[in-house]
Amino acid sequence: MRLAIFASGGGSNFQAILDATRRGTLCADVVLCVTNSDRAGVIERATKHSIPVLRISPNDYLDADDYSADLLSGLDASGVDFIALAGYMKIIPAEIVERFRGRIVNIHPALLPAFGGKGMYGMRVHEAVIASGEETSGASVHVVDEEYDTGPIVLQYSVPVLPDDTPGSLAARVLEVEHRLYPDALALFAEERIVLEGSVVRIKRPNL
Helix, strand or coil, rough: CEEEEEEECHHHHHHHHHHHHCCCCCCEEEEEECCCCCCCCCCHHHHHCCHHHHHCHHHHHHCHHHHHHHHHHHHHHHHEEEEEECCCCCCHHHHHHHHHHCCCCEEEEHHHHCCCCCCCCCCCHHHHHHHHHEEEEEEEEEEECCCCCCCEEEEEEEEECCCCCCCHHHHHHHHHHHHHHHHHHHHHCCCCEEEEEEEEEEECCCCC
């Protein structure tokens, strides 16, 4: 698996995925970091490990087709065959989704389909969970389609919402889970154990 990781922020999930490849628990090569922000902390992480960085934002393009073409060109130049979105704050162009159909995944800081959709990202998610009175939250890894957070769910892991939780404390607890969950989900793809059947993900047993 030749993996591109898209990130807009500090890149802690980028680091968790990279660490898993170094440990050998994820059989993949991180060959490209894609970010839409020149100030993203993930750039420093990628540079430290000699991973090429593609800085590209749809905000810099007058024509969306030109943006899609340049993004696709950058992916092709690095030989990318799988994409992981890790705190990436831009929607993926339909052309990219189509090219990598079934080979783009995202991690969301809640138990989808609850607390997902347009506008539900970052601390907004944890604020909404606490405001709802839910006693459980968590993280979800899902396959990306053309909509926000609607693709088939690959793996989920839950955490408790404590009575004295703030959005920040809940976010920290969920993020800790994300760092374990995301590499595990990617490993299932790398081991060719994921079968997509419409909107359902089936996980094959490992070869013994």
